[in-house]
Amino acid sequence: MGSHDNRHALFEAMALMGKAFASPVRLELLDLLAQAPRSVEELARASGQSTANTSQHLQALHAGGLLVRRREGTRVRYALAGEDVLALWLALRDTSAARLAEVERAAREYLGDDVEQIDSEELIVRLDRGTAVLVDVRPQQEFTAGHIPSARSIPLAELRQRLAELPDDHEIIVYCRGPFCVYAHEAVRHLTASGRTARRLQGGWPEWHLAQRAHTGKGAA
Amino acid sequence: MGSHDNRHALFEAMALMGKAFASPVRLELLDLLAQAPRSVEELARASGQSTANTSQHLQALHAGGLLVRRREGTRVRYALAGEDVLALWLALRDTSAARLAEVERAAREYLGDDVEQIDSEELIVRLDRGTAVLVDVRPQQEFTAGHIPSARSIPLAELRQRLAELPDDHEIIVYCRGPFCVYAHEAVRHLTASGRTARRLQGGWPEWHLAQRAHTGKGAA
DNA sequence: CAAGCTATCAAGCTATCTATTGAATAACAA
DNA sequence: TTGTTATTCAATAGATAGCTTGATAGCTTG
Numbered sequence: 001m002g003s004h005d006n007r008h009a010l011f012e013a014m015a016l017m018g019k020a021f022a023s024p025v026r027l028e029l030l031d032l033l034a035q036a037p038r039s040v041e042e043l044a045r046a047s048g049q050s051t052a053n054t055s056q057h058l059q060a061l062h063a064g065g066l067l068v069r070r071r072e073g074t075r076v077r078y079a080l081a082g083e084d085v086l087a088l089w090l091a092l093r094d095t096s097a098a099r100l101a102e103v104e105r106a107a108r109e110y111l112g113d114d115v116e117q118i119d120s121e122e123l124i125v126r127l128d129r130g131t132a133v134l135v136d137v138r139p140q141q142e143f144t145a146g147h148i149p150s151a152r153s154i155p156l157a158e159l160r161q162r163l164a165e166l167p168d169d170h171e172i173i174v175y176c177r178g179p180f181c182v183y184a185h186e187a188v189r190h191l192t193a194s195g196r197t198a199r200r201l202q203g204g205w206p207e208w209h210l211a212q213r214a215h216t217g218k219g220a221a
Numbered sequence: 222m223g224s225h226d227n228r229h230a231l232f233e234a235m236a237l238m239g240k241a242f243a244s245p246v247r248l249e250l251l252d253l254l255a256q257a258p259r260s261v262e263e264l265a266r267a268s269g270q271s272t273a274n275t276s277q278h279l280q281a282l283h284a285g286g287l288l289v290r291r292r293e294g295t296r297v298r299y300a301l302a303g304e305d306v307l308a309l310w311l312a313l314r315d316t317s318a319a320r321l322a323e324v325e326r327a328a329r330e331y332l333g334d335d336v337e338q339i340d341s342e343e344l345i346v347r348l349d350r351g352t353a354v355l356v357d358v359r360p361q362q363e364f365t366a367g368h369i370p371s372a373r374s375i376p377l378a379e380l381r382q383r384l385a386e387l388p389d390d391h392e393i394i395v396y397c398r399g400p401f402c403v404y405a406h407e408a409v410r411h412l413t414a415s416g417r418t419a420r421r422l423q424g425g426w427p428e429w430h431l432a433q434r435a436h437t438g439k440g441a442a
Numbered sequence: 443c444a445a446g447c448t449a450t451c452a453a454g455c456t457a458t459c460t461a462t463t464g465a466a467t468a469a470c471a472a
Numbered sequence: 473t474t475g476t477t478a479t480t481c482a483a484t485a486g487a488t489a490g491c492t493t494g495a496t497a498g499c500t501t502g
Contacts, residue, residue: 260448260449261448261449261450262447262448262449272448272449272450273449273450273451275449276448276449276450276451277450277451279449280450292449294448295446295447295448295449296447296448296449297448297449297450
């Protein structure tokens, strides 16, 4: 008899995860956690929300199965539940950009003028040849949590003072959190304005990370 | 100044799509549309919702960029907006099953006892050898909209009367809408009870379809 | 153009969600 | 113990979402 009820219960359970994606604040938290695990306070600061509100949203994401949490002394560290969750978030983000004009428009407004891009295959060639250097302009913490091999860390905020560290005779390739993060755009604009040859890597650390996993056969279940 | 506002606007736009996934009714509609495009009334009947309510949910899915619609005479035909949307829905579904105990439990309750499975590689081998026949037990309409090559259509409701059509000396491999659809489970249980050798194909038409697309290089943008 | 069918709209009620506030709890240090 | 910091809980008000009902609009057919 209750086969209908059972089917509805199934979709209701799936909607627990769906609901987690239904708030802009939660999406921003996911995006931050795609870079590195963080405490509630760090996430609150980075997202511009109150601590209590951030905590509530994190619990919603946790209830949706997207996050794991661990107490570390006096603070609680939240992290994405797994690479499948990371892939799901990137898929939602990219599909929304492809299908919703609103997202495209907002992205253009936020990122400003396009800067020259380079894809990861080309990047590898140029690094091998030694004609380019790779710079990670995300905050130090995110670099420490994981970065593209052979990248050096120069957080965007420090770029202005640390220009001398970058060789004059190399092309500079910059990456950050991903295609919807301003850091690399701003870095490239600043570098170009300073007379350097600079480009933005297409995709950021999460994309690189996922692609590596896929190639080495550690793919999804 | 408004760089914060711009970032928030970006996530708000992405959340338009996120919100579309936040209701069990909408997920069921997506799941139906993953099989074949349909009119509002068909979707209402299949999902057990009122027409008005179904229409509203379809509009929400449309606003989220997940559906396209086209007027066809007196009715409106809704369809998934693209293969990226199909892939996204399958990813959400599978991730929720992997990460949420509630989904696993609901799926077990709904599907009943496990039946023997076979993966698509093995399927191809057995079809080549001619030791197996492949049966699509979804409603006729969905078969017509797309099916695995070499499958024959026997909707579950007709299986009982059409048993004679199936050769006695072949293994019968059954598929339906996907891993969370009961049809194939029930078909295999019925066939086995009738003394046949039957198994369920792992994954249904949408999974097969996406996998084919990926192999032939028509992958995502 | 009138009838009939499909889909959408509009209004209303209830339930759920969001952000805020202030209090409560957990871990740790002195 | 007491104090301090990080996080969660509880209560609230305002906004949104969900489903129902009845009216409206679009297309087709006679």
